[in-house]
Amino acid sequence: MADLTTQFLELPLKNPLMNASGVWCSVASQLEALAESAAGAMVSKSCTLQPRDGNPEPRYRVINGERTFGSINSMGLPNEGFAYYLRYAQRHDYEQKPLFMSISGLTLDDNLTMVDSLKDAVIPALLEVNLSCPNVPGKSQIGYDFDAMDTLLAEVSSGYQRPFGVKLPPYFDMAHFDEAAEILNRYPLVAFVTCINSIGNALVIDIDSETTLIKPKDGFGGLGGDYVLPTALANVNAFYRRCPEKTIIGCGGVKSGTEAFLHLLAGATLVQIGTSLYEEGPGIFPRVLDELAAIMDDKGYKTIADFRGKLKTIA
Numbered sequence: 001m002a003d004l005t006t007q008f009l010e011l012p013l014k015n016p017l018m019n020a021s022g023v024w025c026s027v028a029s030q031l032e033a034l035a036e037s038a039a040g041a042m043v044s045k046s047c048t049l050q051p052r053d054g055n056p057e058p059r060y061r062v063i064n065g066e067r068t069f070g071s072i073n074s075m076g077l078p079n080e081g082f083a084y085y086l087r088y089a090q091r092h093d094y095e096q097k098p099l100f101m102s103i104s105g106l107t108l109d110d111n112l113t114m115v116d117s118l119k120d121a122v123i124p125a126l127l128e129v130n131l132s133c134p135n136v137p138g139k140s141q142i143g144y145d146f147d148a149m150d151t152l153l154a155e156v157s158s159g160y161q162r163p164f165g166v167k168l169p170p171y172f173d174m175a176h177f178d179e180a181a182e183i184l185n186r187y188p189l190v191a192f193v194t195c196i197n198s199i200g201n202a203l204v205i206d207i208d209s210e211t212t213l214i215k216p217k218d219g220f221g222g223l224g225g226d227y228v229l230p231t232a233l234a235n236v237n238a239f240y241r242r243c244p245e246k247t248i249i250g251c252g253g254v255k256s257g258t259e260a261f262l263h264l265l266a267g268a269t270l271v272q273i274g275t276s277l278y279e280e281g282p283g284i285f286p287r288v289l290d291e292l293a294a295i296m297d298d299k300g301y302k303t304i305a306d307f308r309g310k311l312k313t314i315a
C-alpha cells in the first residue's frame, strides 16, 4: 500500500493534500472541520486587516455543461479580519496538522502590520502572502506588478525575519516565469511558492438569459476547476525548475487522485484543492487520497519521493 506521508519545510505531514485558501476556511466552524478532516494541512481564508463583506452576490458559480467544468468567482476578499484568524491560529492544534495563514492586505502597510502581529504571536502558523487576488475592484494583482512584488518581498522579509510563502497568479509567458522567479530567488526567506491562484478576469455567459453568471465587475471573475489544470501544472513546473531552493505548492484543477498525482509529478510538494472542495466538502480528501494511493500502487511507487518532480520530457 502506497505511503502518502510527506514533509513540508521539515514538518512531517500525513499526506500532501490541503484546501486552497478561500475554500472551506472563512469561519471557525469551517476551519475546525478542516482540522478534523483527512487533509494533511490547511490554510485560512486570505484576510485583510479589517473585516470585509466582499463583493455583491451572485459572486460564485460552478460552470456546468454535461458535467461541472469549473467555477468562476468574484468574492472580493470577504473575511472576518486578521484578528479573527489570528485567534483561530492561536488555538489550533499544530500536532494534528500544520496551519497556513493567508494574508491579502489592501495596502503594503496593512500587509506589514499583519506580518508584525503574526511574528509577535510566536505561533507555528505558516504565512502565505496572497499576491494574486483578482477580484477587488480597482486593485490589480501584485503578482503582475514585478516592482511592487519586489518591494513587498523585501519589506516582508525584513519585517517577518522567518520563512514564509507567496500565492502567485498564473503566468503565461516564459519571460514572466523568468522574471518572477528571478525576484523570488532574491529572497531566501521566501521558502515556498503556491501556484496558482484563479485565472483572473474570465467571463462566463449564460446563453439562455444572455447574462453574465456573476454580478461583480460586470461578470469578470477568477476561473477555477478543469479549465485551469494545464496552466496550473505549467506554473508548478516552471517555478519548480527555476527555484530549486524553494518548495512548490500546487493548486488548480485538482478533483481526483489523477490531478493530485500530476501536480506532484510536476514538482509540487503539497497539493491544494479549491473548486472541487467547495462543491464536495471535506469528504473529498479521503476520496482523493485513496485514488492517489491506487495510482501509486498501479505504477509501483511506494512513496511520493519515488516520483515527485520526475516529470519526463520528450528528448
Ligand SMILES: O=C1NC(=O)NC(C(=O)O)N1
Pocket (backbone or CB within 6 Å): 022, 046, 073, 074, 075, 076, 077, 078, 130, 132, 133, 134, 135, 136, 197, 198, 222, 223
Ligand atoms: O485570491 C483570491 N482568489 C480568488 O479567486 N478569489 C478570492 C476572492 O475574491 O476573495 N481571492
